[in-house]
Each structure stands twice: as C-alpha cells, then as structure tokens.
Amino acid sequence: MKRIAVVGGRGFVGGELLRLLVHHPEVEVAAVTSDTQAGRAVETAHPPLRGSGLRYSRRADLEPVDLVFLAGVHGSSAKIVDEVAALAPKIVDLTADFRIGDAALMERYYGWSREGEHAKAFVRGLPELHRKQIADADRVAVPGCMATSAILSLAPLASRGLLKDVQVDARTGSSGAGAGAGDANSHALRSGVMRVFAPFDHRHEAEVAEALRVDVSMTVTATPQVRGVQTLTKVAVGDVGERELLAMYRDDYGAEPFVRLVNSPRGTYRYPDPKVLLGSNFCDVGVVADGRGRALVIGSLDNLMKGAAGGAVQCMNLMLGLPETYGLTFPGLHPV
Amino acid sequence: MKRIAVVGGRGFVGGELLRLLVHHPEVEVAAVTSDTQAGRAVETAHPPLRGSGLRYSRRADLEPVDLVFLAGVHGSSAKIVDEVAALAPKIVDLTADFRIGDAALMERYYGWSREGEHAKAFVRGLPELHRKQIADADRVAVPGCMATSAILSLAPLASRGLLKDVQVDARTGSSGAGAGAGDANSHALRSGVMRVFAPFDHRHEAEVAEALRVDVSMTVTATPQVRGVQTLTKVAVGDVGERELLAMYRDDYGAEPFVRLVNSPRGTYRYPDPKVLLGSNFCDVGVVADGRGRALVIGSLDNLMKGAAGGAVQCMNLMLGLPETYGLTFPGLHPV
Amino acid sequence: MKRIAVVGGRGFVGGELLRLLVHHPEVEVAAVTSDTQAGRAVETAHPPLRGSGLRYSRRADLEPVDLVFLAGVHGSSAKIVDEVAALAPKIVDLTADFRIGDAALMERYYGWSREGEHAKAFVRGLPELHRKQIADADRVAVPGCMATSAILSLAPLASRGLLKDVQVDARTGSSGAGAGAGDANSHALRSGVMRVFAPFDHRHEAEVAEALRVDVSMTVTATPQVRGVQTLTKVAVGDVGERELLAMYRDDYGAEPFVRLVNSPRGTYRYPDPKVLLGSNFCDVGVVADGRGRALVIGSLDNLMKGAAGGAVQCMNLMLGLPETYGLTFPGLHPV
Amino acid sequence: MKRIAVVGGRGFVGGELLRLLVHHPEVEVAAVTSDTQAGRAVETAHPPLRGSGLRYSRRADLEPVDLVFLAGVHGSSAKIVDEVAALAPKIVDLTADFRIGDAALMERYYGWSREGEHAKAFVRGLPELHRKQIADADRVAVPGCMATSAILSLAPLASRGLLKDVQVDARTGSSGAGAGAGDANSHALRSGVMRVFAPFDHRHEAEVAEALRVDVSMTVTATPQVRGVQTLTKVAVGDVGERELLAMYRDDYGAEPFVRLVNSPRGTYRYPDPKVLLGSNFCDVGVVADGRGRALVIGSLDNLMKGAAGGAVQCMNLMLGLPETYGLTFPGLHPV
CATH class of the missing domain: 3.40.50.720 (NAD(P)-binding Rossmann-like Domain)
Known part of the structure; x- marks a missing residue:
C-alpha cells in the first residue's frame, strides 16, 4: 500500500x-x-x-x-x-x-x-x-476542468493540423467555484442562472492555447447544475466530413479508458451530457459537421x-x- | 402620493x-x-x-x-x-x-x-x-413567513376551539435565509437538500403559539426551491368531518382577497403548492380529514x-x- | 373593451x-x-x-x-x-x-x-x-423564442452591414418544449441536462436567416431551467470596438420599451440572464468585443x-x- | 459466477x-x-x-x-x-x-x-x-422506498413497544414516479414543486402498518429532487429521553452495514439528508426528542x-x- x-x-x-x-x-x-x-x-x-x-x-x-x-x-x-x-x-x-x-x-x-x-x-x-x-x-x-474538456475535444484535430478559428463555449456548474464561493454563488442567486461571467479571457483559455499551440477564444457561462462541465467548440475544418472526423476520434480515443465517443443518432442522450457523468471519470466527446465547413465538438465531464x-x-x-x-x-x- | x-x-x-x-x-x-x-x-x-x-x-x-x-x-x-x-x-x-x-x-x-x-x-x-x-x-x-402560513392554516380551527395536538411540518426555500447566508447556503451545498435544520423550537413556532394561544410543535426543513414556504399541519379534530372543516374555512376566508381555499379533487395542483404562487400575495390553504380523527391543513405562500x-x-x-x-x-x- | x-x-x-x-x-x-x-x-x-x-x-x-x-x-x-x-x-x-x-x-x-x-x-x-x-x-x-433573442441581438449589426460569420449558441428551458413533451422531458430525465438536441439546423435558425438576410449557424442546447432562453452570438466585426458597438445598440434600442442594453462592469448580473426576466416582457441584450475582431452578443428573455x-x-x-x-x-x- | x-x-x-x-x-x-x-x-x-x-x-x-x-x-x-x-x-x-x-x-x-x-x-x-x-x-x-425509510426509522421503537400516535411525513423525488410518468411529472410541471399528492392512505402506509403492526398515518409530498426519499416521523414516546433513544438506535443498528445513525450537533449535515446519499445504499437515521413527550425520527435514502x-x-x-x-x-x- x-x-x-x-x-x-x-x-x-x-x-x-x-x-x-x-x-x-x-x-x-x-x-x-x-x-x-x-x-x-x-x-x-x-x-x-x-x-x-x-x-x-x-x-x-x-x-x-x-x-x-x-x-x-x-x-x-x-x-x-x-x-x-x-x-x-x-x-x-x-x-x-x-x-x-x-x-x-x-x-x-x-x-x-x-x-x-x-x-x-x-x-x-x-x-x-x-x-x-x-x-x-x-x-x-x-x-482546469473546462480546459480538460476543450483540450480532449480538440486534440485529434490539433494533431492533424485542423484547428482553425476555434471558438469554445464553456458551461460550468456551481461546484467549480469552490466551497467558499461568496454571495454570488449563494443558492438563491445562483439557481437557474445563465450567467456569462467570462465573455472572453477566462484563465482556462490560456491552458487550451498552450496545450494545443492554437489561438482560441473561450466564453464561459455559469449554468444551473452543481456538478458538470460542458464545452461546445466550433472549428473551421473546411471540407473534412463528419465520417472522416468520427474516424479520427475513434482512432485516437478507441483505446482510452476514460474518453468515449458519444454520437448516437437516437435516444435521449445522443451527445455528451454531464448529467450522465456525475461521479464518473469519463470525458465524453462527440463531433458533428454542419456541412458548411465547420465542425461542432461537444465535450462533457464531471468537473470534480x-x-x-x-x-x-x-x-x-x-x-x-x-x-x-x-x-x-x-x-x-x-x-x- | x-x-x-x-x-x-x-x-x-x-x-x-x-x-x-x-x-x-x-x-x-x-x-x-x-x-x-x-x-x-x-x-x-x-x-x-x-x-x-x-x-x-x-x-x-x-x-x-x-x-x-x-x-x-x-x-x-x-x-x-x-x-x-x-x-x-x-x-x-x-x-x-x-x-x-x-x-x-x-x-x-x-x-x-x-x-x-x-x-x-x-x-x-x-x-x-x-x-x-x-x-x-x-x-x-x-x-415570519412560516408563521404566517401556519397561523392562517389554523385560525379557523382556533376560533372554534378545535386546536389539539398541533404538529407543524414547515418547508422553506433558500431565499428565506437572506442575501448573505453563508457557505451552508451556497448553491453547491444547498441544491437538492432536505435539510432538517430545526427539528424543534424554531423561532416561528413562538409566533404561532402566541398568535393562536396554543401549544404547537414545529419542525423545519430547508428544501430545494429558492422561493416558497409550505406548512403541513396535523391537528386532532375528533369527529369533525372534512365537509364541516371546508365549510369553516370557506366561511372565514371566502371574502379574503389573499387567502384561497385550494382543495380540488382533480388536476395537477389539487392542494396548495408554493410553485404556483411565486410573485403573488396569496396564501393558499387546503384541508383534508383522514377519517381517523385528524385533519391535515396545507398552507403555501411566497415567503418574500x-x-x-x-x-x-x-x-x-x-x-x-x-x-x-x-x-x-x-x-x-x-x-x- | x-x-x-x-x-x-x-x-x-x-x-x-x-x-x-x-x-x-x-x-x-x-x-x-x-x-x-x-x-x-x-x-x-x-x-x-x-x-x-x-x-x-x-x-x-x-x-x-x-x-x-x-x-x-x-x-x-x-x-x-x-x-x-x-x-x-x-x-x-x-x-x-x-x-x-x-x-x-x-x-x-x-x-x-x-x-x-x-x-x-x-x-x-x-x-x-x-x-x-x-x-x-x-x-x-x-x-420563435430563440429567434426573437437572436434577431434582436443582431439587428443593430445587420442594419449596419456588420454581420459576418454568425454563430448562435442558443440555450432553452423546458417550458419551450410545451405541455405534453414526452418522456425525454420528464423531470427525472430533463433535470440538470446540458442536452445538445440540435447541433445544427434548428428551425429557429431559418427565421433568423430570413429576418436578417444572413447565413447563420445555430446550435441549441436544452438547459436545466423551466423558463428562459439565452443566445450567445459570435460575429466577426473586424476592427469595430466595444464602445462603438455599444453606441449602435444604444441608438437603436434606447427608446424601446422592452429591449434593454445590459452591460455592467460590476455586480452579479453584468450581462443578460434570463433568471431575472421571468414573467417580464424584456429582451435584454449585451455586447462585448474580444479585441481580436469578434463580438459576443448576449440576448436573454422569458420564452413564454x-x-x-x-x-x-x-x-x-x-x-x-x-x-x-x-x-x-x-x-x-x-x-x- | x-x-x-x-x-x-x-x-x-x-x-x-x-x-x-x-x-x-x-x-x-x-x-x-x-x-x-x-x-x-x-x-x-x-x-x-x-x-x-x-x-x-x-x-x-x-x-x-x-x-x-x-x-x-x-x-x-x-x-x-x-x-x-x-x-x-x-x-x-x-x-x-x-x-x-x-x-x-x-x-x-x-x-x-x-x-x-x-x-x-x-x-x-x-x-x-x-x-x-x-x-x-x-x-x-x-x-417500497418510503416504507423502507419509515420502517427502519421505527423498528427500534417498535421492538420496544414504543410506537404510539405515529405520523409519517414522507417526501419523494421524481424518479420514484418511474420512467414514463406522464405530464404531471414533466420537467416544467414537476420542477420546484411541493405537491401533496397523497394527504393520507398512500400505499406505502400499508407496508409500514403490516411490518410494524402499528396504526400509522402517512402523508406524501412530491419534492423537487430527482433522487432521494426522506421520512419525518413523529411518535409519542412519553418520558423516554433523547439519550435513551439514541442508545436504542445504536444498539440495533451499530453493526448494520447500511444503516447509520446521523445525529451531529454541528456541521451542515446534522441529520439524514438524501442529498448526500445518491448512489449509496445507506439508509441514514436520526432521532431527536422534543422534551414534550414526542420524538422525531428522520430517515433518508436513495429511492433507487x-x-x-x-x-x-x-x-x-x-x-x-x-x-x-x-x-x-x-x-x-x-x-x-
């Protein structure tokens, strides 16, 4: 021991x-x-x-x-x-x-x-x-929790030179603010919020930028859950299609114990949702192409x-x- | 003006x-x-x-x-x-x-x-x-907010000498704790709670006792909503039936602008629920007899x-x- | 009458x-x-x-x-x-x-x-x-509710020819799904979600596109609140600065009874948050420049x-x- | 296997x-x-x-x-x-x-x-x-989930002949209603409720009565959490004091792997709260005497x-x- x-x-x-x-x-x-x-x-x-x-x-x-x-x-x-x-x-x-x-x-x-x-x-x-x-x-x-979600969302594209015009929309629950988080995080004030507390320049943005050597813009919203982080990242990927994208993620993460590709055509939980990850060590990742040159990569995890x-x-x-x-x-x- | x-x-x-x-x-x-x-x-x-x-x-x-x-x-x-x-x-x-x-x-x-x-x-x-x-x-x-709900729940019985063995089970949202309510009321710690913070001897108990000149036992639980108070009060009413009870409440509150008798046999909101009172000045009251000598009086209001x-x-x-x-x-x- | x-x-x-x-x-x-x-x-x-x-x-x-x-x-x-x-x-x-x-x-x-x-x-x-x-x-x-938030967020830029590379990230509460919304909207399944149910091609996207004559990409996430819609829209605005942007919104909306510019440097509610709009008819709008050629426009309203x-x-x-x-x-x- | x-x-x-x-x-x-x-x-x-x-x-x-x-x-x-x-x-x-x-x-x-x-x-x-x-x-x-909480709350008193005038106030989260629970359990209608859906005669009442051979009155309220059941039971125990009561529970449950006596004088979680039991197999039990002849027994568990x-x-x-x-x-x- x-x-x-x-x-x-x-x-x-x-x-x-x-x-x-x-x-x-x-x-x-x-x-x-x-x-x-x-x-x-x-x-x-x-x-x-x-x-x-x-x-x-x-x-x-x-x-x-x-x-x-x-x-x-x-x-x-x-x-x-x-x-x-x-x-x-x-x-x-x-x-x-x-x-x-x-x-x-x-x-x-x-x-x-x-x-x-x-x-x-x-x-x-x-x-x-x-x-x-x-x-x-x-x-x-x-x-950082949001950095982890964003980095794992983007690494397969980064290693293939596909990161261009990266916009991260991050959402975070209240436990991320810590145990003594002040009045703005009191239950009455924090319940039900959609609080854009960092329109730009959140500190986790720096981690993503350094880890992936890419210019990235991250917007952070405090959302109503206690646990759970989600990042929605849009990337200009040109004419790379969804099938190709999925193959990249499968190649990179297929053997990973804690990263899962979640992209179901059916069911209630088709894309990564932190709701189903509480207490788990998974980072779920999903990727969708819009058919107009841009991909959306969704990452979710339990921030604690x-x-x-x-x-x-x-x-x-x-x-x-x-x-x-x-x-x-x-x-x-x-x-x- | x-x-x-x-x-x-x-x-x-x-x-x-x-x-x-x-x-x-x-x-x-x-x-x-x-x-x-x-x-x-x-x-x-x-x-x-x-x-x-x-x-x-x-x-x-x-x-x-x-x-x-x-x-x-x-x-x-x-x-x-x-x-x-x-x-x-x-x-x-x-x-x-x-x-x-x-x-x-x-x-x-x-x-x-x-x-x-x-x-x-x-x-x-x-x-x-x-x-x-x-x-x-x-x-x-x-x-006090819970005292108001309990007093209005019981007044028609009090004026008729029917208060015996009064047990108040009070539930309160987080806004009742005020704007600077400390770590125990942080969003992460207060969300989803069923926190019995006053098993007995809550201060609002004293108000009910003095207002109605009755011995009363009040238990208070912090519940997950932001606004809203509900009291469930059980009273020993002997052989007084539900129909009689309803008549008493109708007599006393029929002309009141802000007290409503809510006792529907059907629908989603059959008894008083603070969920539908947010922002309103109503105290809704409902009363049910258990057929075994006891009545349940439900009171709900927006605590603010x-x-x-x-x-x-x-x-x-x-x-x-x-x-x-x-x-x-x-x-x-x-x-x- | x-x-x-x-x-x-x-x-x-x-x-x-x-x-x-x-x-x-x-x-x-x-x-x-x-x-x-x-x-x-x-x-x-x-x-x-x-x-x-x-x-x-x-x-x-x-x-x-x-x-x-x-x-x-x-x-x-x-x-x-x-x-x-x-x-x-x-x-x-x-x-x-x-x-x-x-x-x-x-x-x-x-x-x-x-x-x-x-x-x-x-x-x-x-x-x-x-x-x-x-x-x-x-x-x-x-x-549509999200279309209203996005259109009001963008109209001042549209009329000035400043809409380029428009990405709308929309978040919607559960009441938007209507009264008989099926199992996926049951309380147990919908509570605490960050459900990306429309990565692209949501129907409200069409309304924004038609109203503003612009190509727009909208991603929609079901979020945990009951009421309230928020849109975060990123737009490439070149070298137009935040001060200029704010002036445009003030010019267009200063006399509007139900559109407010919400952009405070301080306080808990610095940008538009639907939490504080429930029951009101306001659409709050805020705008921030990232200093790198892109603006973030935040719109919030009560969807009902x-x-x-x-x-x-x-x-x-x-x-x-x-x-x-x-x-x-x-x-x-x-x-x- | x-x-x-x-x-x-x-x-x-x-x-x-x-x-x-x-x-x-x-x-x-x-x-x-x-x-x-x-x-x-x-x-x-x-x-x-x-x-x-x-x-x-x-x-x-x-x-x-x-x-x-x-x-x-x-x-x-x-x-x-x-x-x-x-x-x-x-x-x-x-x-x-x-x-x-x-x-x-x-x-x-x-x-x-x-x-x-x-x-x-x-x-x-x-x-x-x-x-x-x-x-x-x-x-x-x-x-049943509420029956389990109530029975475990009362068994130490039942075996000692101390059950008199038993009033159970039960609170249940939405997952107890099952996966296809209808419009009244939709997120919009069920969020934030304090819905007294069974003032008396809930089916779990019968289980408690049969298990403990006692007449019991149970009131059930649907509360806002997804998981978690809590019962607050009041019992007339005469002059048996809190110290004696605690000793009884300690004697009966001290060796149980899944029943814990939770009765702290300090801290945020002094009494049993389902919030801290999600995913666990514990039934936490606490007991308080009011000094006026009545005990409050609090039981909490994860209903699933x-x-x-x-x-x-x-x-x-x-x-x-x-x-x-x-x-x-x-x-x-x-x-x-």
Whole structure:
C-alpha cells in the first residue's frame, strides 16, 4: 500500500480526492491537512467519508509519504511546493499554480507567475496526451476542468493540423467555484442562472492555447447544475466530413479508458451530457459537421472527477506504476 | 402620493418591497437606505429595479416621510426604531424584533427581548386576523413567513376551539435565509437538500403559539426551491368531518382577497403548492380529514411576498387608508 | 373593451396569454377554446387563472370577436386560419406555421409549407423591427423564442452591414418544449441536462436567416431551467470596438420599451440572464468585443413572455391602437 | 459466477439494478428482458451501461438462471411469477405485487390482491429485520422506498413497544414516479414543486402498518429532487429521553452495514439528508426528542438504491450466500 497525503483537504476537490483514495485498492490516506480544521473529523465537511475515521492535521505535522496531492486554493501551492517536496518524492498539484509553463502567458492571464523553469518542471496531467511523461514525472499539474474538456475535444484535430478559428463555449456548474464561493454563488442567486461571467479571457483559455499551440477564444457561462462541465467548440475544418472526423476520434480515443465517443443518432442522450457523468471519470466527446465547413465538438465531464480529483488519481496511478483505472470505475448515476 | 422610505434595502425583502412600491399606484419611494451601499444604484442588487433610477442613501440622511419600512437584519430594528419614529408617523417592521409581545417567550426563543411594553405597541401584521387594528395602528410587525402560513392554516380551527395536538411540518426555500447566508447556503451545498435544520423550537413556532394561544410543535426543513414556504399541519379534530372543516374555512376566508381555499379533487395542483404562487400575495390553504380523527391543513405562500414584503404592503395599504389590494394583484407564473 | 379569443388555450403559451389578457386594462377574454377540454375550468390547467371563472369552449362554438390568438400546436394554425378569419378581423398566430415567408426555406426546415402567398400575408411579430407594419396588419406571426433573442441581438449589426460569420449558441428551458413533451422531458430525465438536441439546423435558425438576410449557424442546447432562453452570438466585426458597438445598440434600442442594453462592469448580473426576466416582457441584450475582431452578443428573455405570449400581446396592443406596454409592465422577480 | 436475469429492464429501477450487477464481483448478467425493446442496446436507455454490450431480449426467450429480478411495472409480477419460477430457483420482486401479505390490507390499498398464501410465500426484503429469513428464502419482495425509510426509522421503537400516535411525513423525488410518468411529472410541471399528492392512505402506509403492526398515518409530498426519499416521523414516546433513544438506535443498528445513525450537533449535515446519499445504499437515521413527550425520527435514502435496486442486491447477496455488501459500497457524492 502506498502512503498518500492530501494537503488542503477542506474544499470540494479535496473531499472528492479523499473519497476516491479511501476506496482505492492500493493506497492508504496517511494524512489530510487543513490548518483551520486541524483536529476535526473529515466527515463533517465531506459526508461520503462518514465512518472513515479521518481527521484533519496541520501541514506542519506532515510526515514523509509516497505522494502528496496539493488541493488548496489557487496560489497556495506555489508557496509550499518546496517544503512539500522535501517530504514526498511525487507531487500532484490541483491548483492553477503550475498549469501554465510559459511565464508571459501566466502573467497575462493570472497577473503573476512562478519563474518559468519551476512551472516547466510540472508535466500537464492529461494522460491521453502525456501518458508516458506522467508515468516518469515527479511533478504533475492537473489542468482546469473546462480546459480538460476543450483540450480532449480538440486534440485529434490539433494533431492533424485542423484547428482553425476555434471558438469554445464553456458551461460550468456551481461546484467549480469552490466551497467558499461568496454571495454570488449563494443558492438563491445562483439557481437557474445563465450567467456569462467570462465573455472572453477566462484563465482556462490560456491552458487550451498552450496545450494545443492554437489561438482560441473561450466564453464561459455559469449554468444551473452543481456538478458538470460542458464545452461546445466550433472549428473551421473546411471540407473534412463528419465520417472522416468520427474516424479520427475513434482512432485516437478507441483505446482510452476514460474518453468515449458519444454520437448516437437516437435516444435521449445522443451527445455528451454531464448529467450522465456525475461521479464518473469519463470525458465524453462527440463531433458533428454542419456541412458548411465547420465542425461542432461537444465535450462533457464531471468537473470534480475527470476535471480535477479523478484526473489526479489517474495521474497518481500512472506515477505509482498502478493500473490506470484503479479506483475510477464508477460509471455514473442515472437518472440523477 | 404618499412618501415611503425603506430602511435596510439591500436584502431580498428590501428588494421585493421596492419592486412592489415602485409599481404601486399611490405611493412613491422617497428614500432607500443602506449604510454600506450609500451612493450606489439600487438596481445593481435588485435587477427588477433596472431603470428605476433609485440610489441608496445613508440612514442618517433620512428625511420625514409618511411611512417607513424597516427591512434590515434581525436585531437592527430594535436599535433604531425610536430614531425612525421621529421621522415617520407610521412604521412597518419586517424583522423579528417586534413580532413577539410576551417578553418571556421572546427570551426563550431569541435569548433577548425588548421590554414587553415596547413590543406590545406593535400590532401583528396579519390583516386576516387583525384588519381593524392594523388600519388604526402606527406600528405593525409583519410575522415570519412560516408563521404566517401556519397561523392562517389554523385560525379557523382556533376560533372554534378545535386546536389539539398541533404538529407543524414547515418547508422553506433558500431565499428565506437572506442575501448573505453563508457557505451552508451556497448553491453547491444547498441544491437538492432536505435539510432538517430545526427539528424543534424554531423561532416561528413562538409566533404561532402566541398568535393562536396554543401549544404547537414545529419542525423545519430547508428544501430545494429558492422561493416558497409550505406548512403541513396535523391537528386532532375528533369527529369533525372534512365537509364541516371546508365549510369553516370557506366561511372565514371566502371574502379574503389573499387567502384561497385550494382543495380540488382533480388536476395537477389539487392542494396548495408554493410553485404556483411565486410573485403573488396569496396564501393558499387546503384541508383534508383522514377519517381517523385528524385533519391535515396545507398552507403555501411566497415567503418574500405574503410571507414578508407583500404582507407588509398589504398592511401599509390599510394603514394609509388605501384599497387593500393595491400593488398586489400579480397572480403568479406558471410554469416556472 | 376589445373582445379577444384564444384558440388552443390548453398549453403553456395559452395559459400565459390568458394570464396577461385577464389583467389587461382594455380587453376582455370572450372565449378560450380547446376541443379536448371543452366545459372544464381553465384554472385546472393554469393555476394563475384561479378565480377567473373562465371555461374552455369548443372552437366550433366561437363567435365573432375583435382579435383571435392562435395558440395551438405547430401545424394546427394552417388548418384553421381561414375559418377563424371569418370570425375575427385580426389574427395573431403563435405557432410556427406562418413565421417563414419563403416557401423553399419552409420546405427545407419544416418539410412542408403553406403556399408562399399565404404566409407572406403574415407580418413578423417583432415590433422593434416592424412596428408600423404590425399596427397596420390583420395577420401577425410571432417569431420563435430563440429567434426573437437572436434577431434582436443582431439587428443593430445587420442594419449596419456588420454581420459576418454568425454563430448562435442558443440555450432553452423546458417550458419551450410545451405541455405534453414526452418522456425525454420528464423531470427525472430533463433535470440538470446540458442536452445538445440540435447541433445544427434548428428551425429557429431559418427565421433568423430570413429576418436578417444572413447565413447563420445555430446550435441549441436544452438547459436545466423551466423558463428562459439565452443566445450567445459570435460575429466577426473586424476592427469595430466595444464602445462603438455599444453606441449602435444604444441608438437603436434606447427608446424601446422592452429591449434593454445590459452591460455592467460590476455586480452579479453584468450581462443578460434570463433568471431575472421571468414573467417580464424584456429582451435584454449585451455586447462585448474580444479585441481580436469578434463580438459576443448576449440576448436573454422569458420564452413564454417576450418569446411568445408577451410578444403577442405587444403586437395586439399595436394592432388595436392601444399603448404598446399595456398589460406588460411586470419587471420580473428576484431572486427566484 | 452466478447467472442473473432482470425481467423488465427498461425502467429506472431496472437500469440501476443492471449498473450494480455489471460491477458486482460475483455475478454476471445473463439476460435483460423488455418485450418492447427487444434487440436494442440497453445503454440507450441507461447511459451508465455504455460499453456493457448488453441488449434487451424477449421474456419468452429467457433461459434458466440462478436468480431473477422482477423489475417491471406494478401489477406485472403477479402475472408472470409462476412462469419465471420455472426458470429460476430464486426470485427478487421489485414491484408492489407481493409486498403485502394480508389480503384484506392489499384489497384496501390496491383494490386487488393475489390470494394471501401466494403473497405470504414472499419474505419482506429488509435484511435489517429479516436477515435470516431472506438468506433462506426463494422469494423476496423488496419494500417500497418510503416504507423502507419509515420502517427502519421505527423498528427500534417498535421492538420496544414504543410506537404510539405515529405520523409519517414522507417526501419523494421524481424518479420514484418511474420512467414514463406522464405530464404531471414533466420537467416544467414537476420542477420546484411541493405537491401533496397523497394527504393520507398512500400505499406505502400499508407496508409500514403490516411490518410494524402499528396504526400509522402517512402523508406524501412530491419534492423537487430527482433522487432521494426522506421520512419525518413523529411518535409519542412519553418520558423516554433523547439519550435513551439514541442508545436504542445504536444498539440495533451499530453493526448494520447500511444503516447509520446521523445525529451531529454541528456541521451542515446534522441529520439524514438524501442529498448526500445518491448512489449509496445507506439508509441514514436520526432521532431527536422534543422534551414534550414526542420524538422525531428522520430517515433518508436513495429511492433507487436502498429503496429499490440496492436493497434488492443486498437481498440477492444474502440469498446467494455472498458477502452482504458486495457491489454496494459506493459512499455517495458530495456535493451533487
């Protein structure tokens, strides 16, 4: 059994990670830290952990482990990564701090950046694009939830040089805003919204641009669900037809355990819908051609799973030499 | 045109009040105060007021008006009522501060009380029970939303001496928690809940007990809707049958403009459901006998309307000698 | 008082129309027909009509009135329009039957068409574009809900020749599917969806194309709310900046009673969100430039109001020489 | 590997069963029947089964298996049980057909009954009450979802003779109405409801009464969530205090794998809330004394899991001599 610690286990991503780790067949949770919650039962914040007996400890009390997940708020990882590295040979970061390697890009979207070299030490935590590098890496940065959906939606076109005029329309549920998200995310104000909170220049746009080396425009709308992210991406593909497009996606993703091509002519769920992915680690992808030179690629995932904690555990499995799907086989609930 | 001021116009109840007042045919909004928002446009917090041109002012700058609504947080009215009284001959309070006349009861449920005499100066703002007193009053305290539903559900039985073994099961939407309601009311945590947050001893229980002079047990559950309160009350009525019960309610409420008896044998909406009352000032009431000595009385209302701002405007109309229904005729939306 | 009939008053649009007409100061509802519901109380299907006393009658029993609204299912109006025209000098159609004047376009999107001349007799029921024609018309066809949002979003650019590469991303609530919408619209299956049910070629696309004489690509997603439509439209506008764009919209819509420019730098509701428009007749529009040659235009409305019944009453007011805003001043609810 | 068949696999319960069985370590799905869907892929109706390769077959083509689940509509099991019994030594029924042993009770609540002997052959599928009988049984009938919550809420009091004046207030999500639930369960009409559809005499009331040999009054409200059932039960317990009550529940349920006592003084989830149980097989129970002679017992579960398919698999495990928790360890999602 590998010993794992979660640093910053108070938030939604931390809770999801712990749920996965507690049920994982080959790891054990050695510590969960939260300086504000130290001593308290983890199950108070995260009901799925009822009966786990886990308690929060202080980060200062962390002892050596095999791997650490950094699940604190954005900005916290950059401050503590060196200290943590002294205690753990492997680190998976779930904040935004090391997602972007290019310092200028980081500056433009975040207003600050760790010196470039440091960030470059982190491998992008997308096994579908970087499986081998992740397996060899000591440090992995899990991409943002909407970035993951958009990158996986576009990678088969990117590798074939087909990305032109890329417009991403992203929709995100409220859990993406985190556990202490302020009045605008109160139930009364957030219920039923179609809130365009980032018409342009959302931070996840930078990740897509860097990962695929493409100019991309992303618009983000807060939508009414709690969990779930969807991206609708339009791309000018010229005269490449739907059949050809589907073949590309099938070629690239046919052997992937967590990417499915969902393109049914019939039924209620013909294209990727996050509704049927809650709790699962799938990113479903569908692609449709409009017959007028443009393709629509639909990507959907659970932002706390494939878009965060699930993707992180997938990376951990690779980094520890475990089967990639361990602890990640829950297929989703329906209806829910 | 009567000149009206709203003190504490930042919250949901304040916004609802302003919406009603701006469209009211016989009043004008002379001032809206919020010390933290002074100078800002009211429409930023309350989108239905777009185009109204209203701006928040400081309470210290309040000038004499015909009537003041106190719509701040609970506890704020008791502190300022004397100052406000110097500027306005009539006051309608929407906080809990003056709802309970009995000092001992107030102490037990709230842990503090204004000296009894002061609270007694406030008439309970329920026109169906106290129409004449309200019309003559200078000070009116609007009851709590769940208390309003329960009191109107039970009044016909109370006046006939039929209240025995009263159990109130109350359900409340998230807007009842107010505009700055903390993490437990964040969208992610509050969506889809059935949260029993007050198994017993909710503060509205005290209001029902005092209004009807009856021992009552109220259990409160936070339910997933934004607006809307429902109470299901079970009462031991002995051998009084459903037909008799319906006749009592028809007698008492047949002429009421805002209480409707809803008891259909058919259709989707056979009993009172807050879903069809959003934005309306109705309290719908239904009553069913179980044939075993017990009646179920169902009450439903919009907590921001009949349960707060709507009820307050109804009182204002009476206090200013205006037709009782002015500004309150919106019938609700369906479906919504 | 003008006498009005609603033919096909069973559905959601019929209920909304009746709610507006019953509270309208200058009209009276002379008849509501539904052959399957004849004799039944209208309030059973439409709770906001409780107390109205209205009952359904058979269409065959319709007597002459001043104006008829056709609110049946799509396809029903074409069959009965001639009969109805014998009883009413003026007709407002709310089905899709006469929205499209061009027979070839109708054939392509609907698979059938009334002979072109007949459809051309109907004026498009968008007062912002065709106010004078509507006032003079005997027959008006109200556009589809998403078409209305998209057309009003784009009209200021269209009239200035700025429409290029138009991509509409439309989102629609469940009430748009109508009252008998089948299992895919059951609560369990439809809750929380992000269902891309029309990747391309939705029928409302044809209306936008015809109204603005532009090639347009529309993608439609069913989203989780009951009421409310939003369109996000991206347009290549070259080097026209945001300030210029805003000036165009202000020029065109500044005097419109039901179109508002919503573009705030601050607050929770910075851009058009249908959440704050429920029950109102507003179409809110916002426009943002990305600084890279593309503008995003956001349009939002209540699909049963400005997108159907509200727009229809606005047309009726013009056709009957009444003030355009009569019966349509409800400002929306917040929060809801 | 035991071979299992699901008869009637089209509905929500059938889908949930299949999801559990496909991931179960000791069984395989030999057949899924649906006469209307024969030949079609199961994953079209049930997205969590994507990739399973399962197809519907006709019931007439069923071959011998180790155990059959009957998951059709209510009334269907009684018609086919004898035929099915010829093919399978063990049957678990998920319809209401064999839940009630007493013919008179069945007649009163359902208007029909299988001859009493036949129904008596079915053991009530509640392991917490009848573990040994289930292990020895050939036929098991899983109780209704609300009945399960109420029975488990009350059993510790029943066995101690403490049930007096029992009032059950039950709340149910929309998935309980099944997959083809009609217009009243359409998203537009069912969203946000507090619909008291059974003021008294709901069929699950009969199950509670028979299981616990007590007179019970149950009121049922349709509430806005998709999944999840909650019962609030008030019982007159005289001077038995909360500490004593908690001890009783701890004694009875301390060793149960799927019943948890949830009674926290702190935190957001102090009492049982179905929100945190979706996908899990737990029935959480909490108990509070009001200090005035009455206790409130709160029970919550996922109606498709512990209230149907999960409970059924738990019974199957016992009937096949497998560990009781196999396939049922998912702890729920949070937030969702």
